[in-house]
Amino acid sequence: MNAIRGLWRTTPLVRSVLNKNALNRQFATATITPIKPIEEAPNTVELDKLYKRVELEMRGIDPAVLLSYSWFCIAAASNLGIEVTKSWALRKAEKERHTLLRCVHIYKKHRVQYEIRTYFRFIHLQRLTGSTCDTYLEYIERNLPEGCALKVTKVECQKMLEHLTPPPE
Numbered sequence: 001m002n003a004i005r006g007l008w009r010t011t012p013l014v015r016s017v018l019n020k021n022a023l024n025r026q027f028a029t030a031t032i033t034p035i036k037p038i039e040e041a042p043n044t045v046e047l048d049k050l051y052k053r054v055e056l057e058m059r060g061i062d063p064a065v066l067l068s069y070s071w072f073c074i075a076a077a078s079n080l081g082i083e084v085t086k087s088w089a090l091r092k093a094e095k096e097r098h099t100l101l102r103c104v105h106i107y108k109k110h111r112v113q114y115e116i117r118t119y120f121r122f123i124h125l126q127r128l129t130g131s132t133c134d135t136y137l138e139y140i141e142r143n144l145p146e147g148c149a150l151k152v153t154k155v156e157c158q159k160m161l162e163h164l165t166p167p168p169e
């Protein structure tokens with residue numbers, strides 16, 4: 001009898017086999033929940049946006065870094081199958097000059113001039129879907145180098161309004 005008590009304490013499987021009443025009580029207290037039918041989702045399809053043109057304006061303080069980044073943007077666009085129509089740079093940099101006095105109190109003739117040059121590059125992309133545009137822009141924004149800024153302008157295609165009619169031919 002002591003051997004059965006030792007098994008009883010250690011093994012739950014033996015305990016359930018030896019005690020048939022415990023097994024019956026376990027199933028008696030279980031509650032059964034009915035299966036609910038699966039509700040179908042509404043059949044609304046959201047259309048993707050279409051962009052006629054996306055213009056990228058890149059500004060930077062180093063022309064070599066800006067050129068390298070524009071090559072990266074064009075290579076990323078070609079890998080995604082995006083059509084690049086134009087890529088160009090301004091001939092001259094935009095210069096901003098600041099003149100300061102060396103000494104605040106006297107000697108107005110002793111001045112120092114500082115100059116900040118900003119270089120520009122532009123890229124035009126055509127015929128993009130909204131998801132492709134978002135993916136591409138997120139990728140190139142994450143790889144934006146230091147000292148560069150990116151400005152994006154999108155031209156979206158929209159349906160013609162119902163109250164507008166095309167001109168007669």
